[in-house]
Amino acid sequence: MTERERVLQGEHRAWLESVGSQEWTTVYHVEGDDVHTKTIFSALVPTRRLKAYQAGLGFDLSIGDGGPSCFMRGGKVGYDRFGQMGVEPLVLVRLFHDHRPKAVELLEEFRLFHNLSFDPLRSVFIKVNDRGCEEVIARLGDDHVDVKTYAVRQFLAIKRMHLSVGIDSYVFSPLALDEIPPEEQRVEVRRKLLAYEYTVQESFKAGSDTYSRLIGKRYVPPLPKEQSGIWPYNEAKQHEQFIIGRTDQGELREFTCDPEQLANHFGKNRGAPHFVTLVFFRRDVLTKYFAQPAKYAVIDGELTCSALWSLRLDNNGPDYIIVHLGDLGRLPLEEQKYWRSYNVPPDGTVSEVHFRRSMLAQFTAAERGDLVFKQRFVQFQEAWAECFGWQLFRPLHAGDTHNFTALRIPMTDEQAEFDGLVLSLTKLLNDSINEEALINRGATKDVPGITKLQEFITSEGLPDADVHVKFLRNLQSLRSTGVGHRKGAGYQKASAAVGIGTKPLSLVFTDLLARATRLLDSLHAHFLVTISPSSP
Numbered sequence: 001m002t003e004r005e006r007v008l009q010g011e012h013r014a015w016l017e018s019v020g021s022q023e024w025t026t027v028y029h030v031e032g033d034d035v036h037t038k039t040i041f042s043a044l045v046p047t048r049r050l051k052a053y054q055a056g057l058g059f060d061l062s063i064g065d066g067g068p069s070c071f072m073r074g075g076k077v078g079y080d081r082f083g084q085m086g087v088e089p090l091v092l093v094r095l096f097h098d099h100r101p102k103a104v105e106l107l108e109e110f111r112l113f114h115n116l117s118f119d120p121l122r123s124v125f126i127k128v129n130d131r132g133c134e135e136v137i138a139r140l141g142d143d144h145v146d147v148k149t150y151a152v153r154q155f156l157a158i159k160r161m162h163l164s165v166g167i168d169s170y171v172f173s174p175l176a177l178d179e180i181p182p183e184e185q186r187v188e189v190r191r192k193l194l195a196y197e198y199t200v201q202e203s204f205k206a207g208s209d210t211y212s213r214l215i216g217k218r219y220v221p222p223l224p225k226e227q228s229g230i231w232p233y234n235e236a237k238q239h240e241q242f243i244i245g246r247t248d249q250g251e252l253r254e255f256t257c258d259p260e261q262l263a264n265h266f267g268k269n270r271g272a273p274h275f276v277t278l279v280f281f282r283r284d285v286l287t288k289y290f291a292q293p294a295k296y297a298v299i300d301g302e303l304t305c306s307a308l309w310s311l312r313l314d315n316n317g318p319d320y321i322i323v324h325l326g327d328l329g330r331l332p333l334e335e336q337k338y339w340r341s342y343n344v345p346p347d348g349t350v351s352e353v354h355f356r357r358s359m360l361a362q363f364t365a366a367e368r369g370d371l372v373f374k375q376r377f378v379q380f381q382e383a384w385a386e387c388f389g390w391q392l393f394r395p396l397h398a399g400d401t402h403n404f405t406a407l408r409i410p411m412t413d414e415q416a417e418f419d420g421l422v423l424s425l426t427k428l429l430n431d432s433i434n435e436e437a438l439i440n441r442g443a444t445k446d447v448p449g450i451t452k453l454q455e456f457i458t459s460e461g462l463p464d465a466d467v468h469v470k471f472l473r474n475l476q477s478l479r480s481t482g483v484g485h486r487k488g489a490g491y492q493k494a495s496a497a498v499g500i501g502t503k504p505l506s507l508v509f510t511d512l513l514a515r516a517t518r519l520l521d522s523l524h525a526h527f528l529v530t531i532s533p534s535s536p
Helices: 001-009 010-018 047-054 108-113 148-161 283-290 333-340 350-358 369-388 415-428 433-441 449-459 465-483 489-499 505-527
Strands: 025-032 036-046 069-073 076-080 090-096 101-106 117-119 124-128 134-140 144-149 161-173 186-190 195-204 210-220 241-246 252-256 278-282 297-301 301-306 309-312 318-326
Touching: 001 010, 001 195, 001 210, 010 161, 010 195, 010 210, 025 090, 025 148, 036 047, 036 297, 047 161, 047 369, 090 124, 101 108, 101 134, 101 144, 108 148, 108 415, 108 449, 108 505, 124 318, 148 161, 241 333, 278 283, 283 297, 283 318, 283 333, 309 318, 369 505, 415 465, 415 505, 465 489, 465 505, 489 505
Parallel strands: none
Antiparallel strands: 025 036, 025 144, 036 161, 069 076, 090 101, 117 124, 124 134, 134 144, 161 210, 186 195, 195 210, 241 252, 278 318, 297 301, 301 309
16 A cells, blocks of 8 residues: 555545445444544434434544433423433443443343353354354454454344444554645545545644544444334245155155144144154264264254254164154254255154154163263263162263263274263263272272272172173273374274174174163163163
């Protein structure tokens, strides 16, 4: 940028003209040094009074204003929530006469309107949508506030207001005044929602020959109410179509998952596919949910997204995830589209577990190895603690709980997925052995945790104690020779002990889960005989 371009403030003028057309809108910003100062501030102006405010070039609300105040009119004292007779702040800059640092705050009504949550680590306000996805709506700093333009325009639509964004910018320069053509020394622009003026004059400040001032504002209009996406103006829910079979000619047959268009047991929509029509999906449809255990939970027969939505499903079968067509219609549209990408033609039927639960209303324990282990583990931990007052496997740290929630039979035979799951199972069992409690019950202090457990269960006469200890040692060897470190000769021996190389990794891990479950069942039967491990 040349000095002449800097003085004429072309960059700032271009910014002002673009306000409201970008993804983000700056609604507060102050900066300055010896050669440049810039202030940006905003206000909410009632649409019905817009013309009156368009006449001037200055800010419609001064920094520091916008708080509650009293006023005098006709000899009577009144009160105004924002102190500006109709103009409201989007940003409040509260000043404390230099006794305390200034406070920069986003209007409470805007925060409540969008139900925003503040993240203090990033200094941003976040909106959680119906999919559980987080979107940053506002970014705050001591000297700036930026907001998502679309979110503000939604707010304006319901409030029937315009957003006024003003700028007051000074640039000081050593450039002589006669180096600026006269016609460029003063320019005023007025359009429908834009008004600004910039002037170039001899400087009043030592060290510079000229200065320019840009002052003006642009009004960001509200969205049309019908396009605001805010209830009751939000769009009717859309629904995806899913594969539910094949025609007689072998072509795929699809139908909407909209529950209002499906048949039910009471005669609704006769001739249409039934609400409980089975829809099949590849098992790796669950991969993204296992990868975000803080947000999603995949449990026996159900997938949940925080407190936002849930989906009943059959995840007890060996090959597919099966869902009723009507249940898919209750998912957010984006989730429906995600599930559609994993949809396959029907192949078989539901598991015996799902059939008994959904059709016969019978309590039925899980059958799939990962679901069985997790169910047993929770029951064992609770029962042991109730019986003895301490837990044989210490609870995971909050930062490690994903090792339990995301534990599963591998979706693929990829080494990376297998290694991660071995690490999780090891943390859950080997690393969590309550060594302190076992020492108090006679175990040797200066030996590994598995050895302490071996001493304890052997002294207590646990049947097949050596078999269970061997399983734990094999698991530890997998972790120490190849999962937590570079793979070498030690890993070859450890992997051979659990069947790696002779069967798929998914089956190897299935076997590891089965052995872990047998360990829990054996401990339960020997120490907690009065409590059934398969009880609900």
